[in-house]
Amino acid sequence: MMRFLALLLLGFTLSLTATAADEAPKLDIGKGGQCVKDPQWMRKNHMHLLKHQRDEALRHGIRDEQISLKNCIECHASTQDDSVIAREDSFCVGCHKYEAVKLDCFECHSGKRKSAWLAQRDKK
Amino acid sequence: MSEIDIQRRQFLKTSVGAAAVALAPGMMLYSVAQGSTEGASSKVRWGMLIDTNQCKPGCNDCVTACNRENGLSGETKATDSQWIRKIEIKDISSGRELSLPMMCQHCEHPPCVDVCPTTASFKRADGIVLVDKHRCIGCRYCMMACPYKARSFVHEPLHDQNPDVPRGKGTVESCTLCVHRIDVGGKPACSEACPNQAILFGDLNDANSDIAKKVHSVASSQVRADLRLNPGVRYQGI
Numbered sequence: 001m002m003r004f005l006a007l008l009l010l011g012f013t014l015s016l017t018a019t020a021a022d023e024a025p026k027l028d029i030g031k032g033g034q035c036v037k038d039p040q041w042m043r044k045n046h047m048h049l050l051k052h053q054r055d056e057a058l059r060h061g062i063r064d065e066q067i068s069l070k071n072c073i074e075c076h077a078s079t080q081d082d083s084v085i086a087r088e089d090s091f092c093v094g095c096h097k098y099e100a101v102k103l104d105c106f107e108c109h110s111g112k113r114k115s116a117w118l119a120q121r122d123k124k
Numbered sequence: 125m126s127e128i129d130i131q132r133r134q135f136l137k138t139s140v141g142a143a144a145v146a147l148a149p150g151m152m153l154y155s156v157a158q159g160s161t162e163g164a165s166s167k168v169r170w171g172m173l174i175d176t177n178q179c180k181p182g183c184n185d186c187v188t189a190c191n192r193e194n195g196l197s198g199e200t201k202a203t204d205s206q207w208i209r210k211i212e213i214k215d216i217s218s219g220r221e222l223s224l225p226m227m228c229q230h231c232e233h234p235p236c237v238d239v240c241p242t243t244a245s246f247k248r249a250d251g252i253v254l255v256d257k258h259r260c261i262g263c264r265y266c267m268m269a270c271p272y273k274a275r276s277f278v279h280e281p282l283h284d285q286n287p288d289v290p291r292g293k294g295t296v297e298s299c300t301l302c303v304h305r306i307d308v309g310g311k312p313a314c315s316e317a318c319p320n321q322a323i324l325f326g327d328l329n330d331a332n333s334d335i336a337k338k339v340h341s342v343a344s345s346q347v348r349a350d351l352r353l354n355p356g357v358r359y360q361g362i
Contacts, residue, residue, distance in 0.1 A: 058256055061164030061248060063307055070287055108257055108292030110285045117287050121192075 025094040028087070030076045036067060043095070046072075050105075069105065073113055082116035166249040170301055171328040171356035172315065173335050173344060174224060178322035181212055181223040189317030190227075193302060195286045205276035205291075207299045208314055222362060225314065225323070228253060228274040228299035229347065229355030236266035236275065245296075251328075251356050252301045260295040267296060271348050274298045328356065 036042060036049070049067045056062040065071055076091040077084050084091040085106050092111070096103045110117060190208045191198040200206060208227040214220070234253045236245045244259035245266045255266075255275075267275045275298040278291060285291050288304040302312035310316075315323040326335030338344075344358040 054258060056163070058254070058258070059246060059248070061250070061303075061307055062162070073287070107281075108285065108290040108295070110287040110290070112284070112287060114287040117284075121286075 023098075025098040026089060027091055027094040028078045028080070028089050029091055030078050030084075033075055035071075035075070069109055070114060073111065077111070077113040077116070082113040083111045085111035164248045164250040164252070167329060168250040169328040169356060170251050170306065171230065171326070171335060171358065172301075172312070173324040173338055173358050173360060175320075175322045175324070176222050176224045176359055176361040178320040179223050179225065179318075180320065181221065183223075183319070184210055185317045185319055186210075186225050186314035186323060189313040190299070193286070193305075193313035194289045194300075195282075195284075195291065203277075203279040205278060205297060207274075207276070207297070224359060224362065226272060226274070226347075227314075227357070228270075228301075229272050229353070229357040230299075230301060231356070232354035234353065235269040235271065239265040239269040241265065248303075252303055252306070253298075254300055254303065255296050255298065257290065257292060257295040257297070262294040262296065264296060270298075271351055271353075 037045070050069060050072075053064055053067045054069075056064065057068065073084050078086065078090060081087070085093050085103070088094065088097065090111075092103055092106070112120075187206075187208050187210060188198070190196065194207060196205050196207060200209075208225050211224055211226050213222045213224075215222075230251055230253050232247075232251065234245070234247055237247055237253065239245075241263060242259045242261055244256045244261070245253070246256060247253050262277065264277055267273075267277060275296050277296050278293050281293045282291055289300075291297055302310070302314075305311060305313070311325045312323075315325040324335050324338060326333040328336055328339065330336055331340075339358060342360060344360045345362060346353075346355045346358055347362075
């Protein structure tokens with residue numbers, strides 16, 4: 001009986017994991033690549049890096065380019081529209097929507113790759 | 125020397141070596157974490173010297189450059205942001221007319237910082253007065269406190285900001301002295317754009333800088349010097 005229950009439980013867990021993987025957001029990761037830490041670490045901790053960096057950069061002028069929001073956007077903005085927020089599957093929006101976490105950064109910050117933004121401004 | 129002594133010496137040698145090996149990566153990490161810049165230094169005092177004799181009435185180039193650099197609309201309605209504006213003044217008795225740009229004066233003792241309830245308004249070590257919009261609650265006390273009327277409140281949602289200049293609804297903002305340019309060795313957009321080089325930018329604390337030399341040799345004054353705020357922006361010929 002116990003063996004049967006254990007098997008049942010195992011099967012249940014496996015199927016749950018499988019569904020979760022299926023439903024995981026498919027993101028447009030842009031150029032992608034890894035420059036700070038591995039993806040799983042970044043999924044869990046990117047907000048702490050950004051929060052630390054924003055205070056250091058703004059209040060003390062210590063601009064650590066590697067963990068700056070601008071640098072994140074540089075690689076992760078979509079190669080189609082140069083943005084991390086433009087679409088449902090954009091790099092930032094996709095996950096934040098899935099996790100139901102409000103994304104405040106881009107009420108002030110630009111979600112666009114800087115080179116693209118400059119090119120667009122120069123056209124005007 | 126006994127056998128034991130040699131062993132002890134050997135042990136000490138290896139353990140010192142091991143400690144050095146263990147320390148070295150730690151030191152490496154520290155220097156990497158510091159990044160390429162040391163941040164704003166209190167040895168520096170950024171400032172500007174504005175020569176009003178060179179500032180032409182009707183010329184708006186500094187304002188246009190600021191608007192373009194920082195993504196301001198350029199409108200001048202009561203609810204629009206203006207970081208720098210041209211002022212035309214006239215001495216009634218002599219009829220002498222003057223034109224000058226007015227913006228945040230980057231005071232040494234900024235009243236906007238004194239009144240801020242959330243310490244969003246702050247002065248950086250190098251004398252630049254900024255608003256930390258992560259902390260700003262939009263109460264606008266600083267706008268009331270500023271004797272130069274230098275600050276603006278963002279009333280409407282904004283889109284497509286300059287990636288170097290984040291701005292957003294519900295926060296107060298003002299001239300940043302183009303801090304994003306200064307931190308990469310540049311100078312403010314208005315100073316760069318002035319066709320008559322009327323806006324001289326530099327480090328007031330560096331005796332060899334152009335601005336320090338000029339402040340030392342020609343008469344210049346601070347606007348509302350009576351308030352003893354010691355602004356970093358000085359004017360010549362007013």
